[in-house]
Amino acid sequence: MASSSSPFLSLLLLIPLFFFFFNSANAKRSSSDGSEEWGYVQVRPKAHMFYWLYKSPNRVDNGSTPWPTVLWLQGGPGSSGVGLGNFVEVGPLDTNLKPRISTWLQKADLLFVDNPVGTGYSFVEDQNAFVKTDEEAAIDLTTLLKALYKSDERLQRSPLFVVAESYGGKYAVTLGLSIVKAIKARELKLKFGGVALGDSWISPEDFVLSWAPLLRDVSRMEIVGAEKANSLAEQIKQQIANGQYEEATAAWSNLENIITKYSNSVDFYNFLLDSDQDPVSTTTLSMTMGTSMNRYARYLSSKADSSNGDIDQLMNGVIKQKLKIIPKNVSWGGQSDLVFSALSHDFMKPRIAEVDQLLSLGVNVTIYNGQVDLICATKGTEAWVQKLKWPGLQNFNKIERKPIACEGVVGTKGFVKSYKNLHFYWVLGAGHFVPVDNPCVALKMLSRITQSPASAS
Template sequence: MAYSAQATKKCFLLPLVNVIVIVIMIVLCCSSWQLVSARKRIDNLPGFNGPLPFSLETGYLEVNEEKGVEFFYYFVESEKNPEEDPLLLWLIGGPGCSSLSGLVYEIGPLGYDLQNYVDDLPSLYYKTDSWTQVSNVIFVDSPVGTGFSYSRTMEGFQTSDTEAAHQLLSFLYKWLEEHPKFKSNPLYIGGSSYAGMIIPVLTLEIATAKESQGAQFNLKGYLAGNPMTDIHGFDKNAKVPFFHGMALISDELYESTKQSCSGNYVNPSNIHCAKYLDAVDEVTKDVNVEQILEPQCEAFPLRKDCRNSLYALSEFWANNATVRDALGIRKGTIVDWKLCTDPPYYTYDIQSAVSYHRTITDKGYPALIYSGDHDSVAPYIGTQAWIRSLNFSIVDDWRPWYVGGQVAGFTRRYSNNLTFATVKGAGHAAPEYKPNECLAMVERWLSGAPL
């Protein structure tokens, strides 16, 4: 599933529509929405047969009192040992994609049954290869305007990369105060796609608060999957060599493009470079950018062989009144829930997160950076390039890692406790495509074992 600003799955709204929806929402918030309890323990969910086989809590936390910004979250306790297992804050990309994506598509214990869907309310099933087998996971809707998060003022919707990181820090402070039994659990920050711009920034803020203010964060490290890190410097520049390496463009087109563009495929410096880039776009236009082996298809009509149809089910489910009551959603705060929206007042004020990776790993915090190797949104080639730019020495050189006796990907470990891994055959959100392999990967890394 694509969680980058350029992702094809993303449910873009025209700016005017966004403004209208926000204005309606603020009017409703200020006049008629009913405040419900900020936290709710959920034992049953519409669409799931019987009681949930895991502990689920939903709730709201105010992360900016002056502007009335409220973040919504889903919290699933570890299904093994919640008292001692790590606490993982999981962020989604976009920016503007709901954390429900993490719960039902990526690393959570629920999934939608697309194959048996007919109409009305989608059915949910339990997934045994969830990361909640080994960790407590908080899925949070960030930035404001994402999922069920909202603001009571128009000012509150004016946010940015750095503001999102600040508000997530505030969220963690308050969440741990409300859940003190998890303060001593090892804390990790993780996520995928555009969240790669936020994860190292937030992790550094947590580390700084811990060092300078004595904040009670038991921070142990961070992880990022197919992360957007330096979009114009590394990420987008990796697409042309990725397409060539995956046999999507010819040798001749690649060599001509490489020579005329001098390795810069983002801002063409001459007419020949622009012409060859247009040729690359033309020949790859019908390729699924999130997983190049899967079909490029529309969500409607609901095709059972189309991943976008699976994404559509979340909007049917989250806009159902019974579901909203079960989740404890405050009435009138979100008129029309979208899996992904395009935040109309968002400022992209972090151009590169590379320096944050250096700073946070210099402080001794381990990092796991992994890439589904069939993703062209944030190609593994670009991720390898920015990691090389850090000039860390290689501790454990390139080798395969295995699950069930089969090669699950390849990995390399660097100094500063930075581990890079590919997930063989996976797309943009690797756990969505290879859940069993990714669970094995994260379980080993969290335990300190080699992949």
């Protein structure tokens, strides 16, 4: 936990001291005390990716258990890890620039990126430079990692864990395979700890098929609406099987409209709520591809707004002034809709095979899901896990879950089970954004995943 004297409170100062390095491809700055580093890496011509690295004040240098680094990947596609993951979910400060009690810096160094290019502060100079596939996004991220790790011995000694949320899970598994390949080719000097997939959009088919049955189970829909939703979900399943991914994306948008209509506007990120209880959830039936991504970003923004911190004003105001490196013509999140549109062909494409490949390569794969999430419902996650061809799945299924408790809090807060390199966490009371809704279990999970030498929370 960051104290009131935390170096990260330098964010409050508009004129801190910086060290500055710049060339035609990359620009980098750091705080005067070295606790933060941020900058741009030109991952391709006319494509610039922004990153922000925080070095934990809780770091323990233990030869037998090295201090970990977590790379956080936001979803959307087109939502900003540097803004949302950082200031709304797990970074050292909240949107009021106050210390976050549950910051993940307690357990690891944190690396936030605005991925793919065009997200957050990242930008392209030509719209042809937007990525069109998850694999292209992974290549860009690998290029970023190569630039950061090339001459940084501290990073090289620190095992890297890729933790993703929502659509970020698709980036995580494609990046994981790219990292393994680059390490094997000796192009990347990095200790790869594994991937963690939080409420991740790994198999769109299984999620859309789960929506109506789940909502009927919790009395949020009845037979008329459920039949309409199930019929369209089956159509989406067939479109995915036929490789008609853009058509499936359009049908997915229509399906969300049906769910909204027949559930009286259920909150897609917490099915116990109405969207007007979280006013940035589904509030209209006339959705387009980009508005779902906007809903995702606005939902997290509402978490910030509830504590009187406006994330958009923050990122385009005091934070942009602090960083002193963002081009004047670049606004935070200004190209996000275009990012979503560019990925419309890949949006509904499953990535179960990539999870299988990671498991077969011996890479640690953690899956975690919030109990009351709808859009990436646990019911759907459990369904795609059962499609894995990994030989250890049968034994994984036979293992009993272990309960998770939080000190000073009555009741069970989650469950976990593991077999070899596959781990699954059920996080009770949490919706789509687990670190926000159940920070205690999220921290416990992070500590176990990374084997952080920091004392348990």
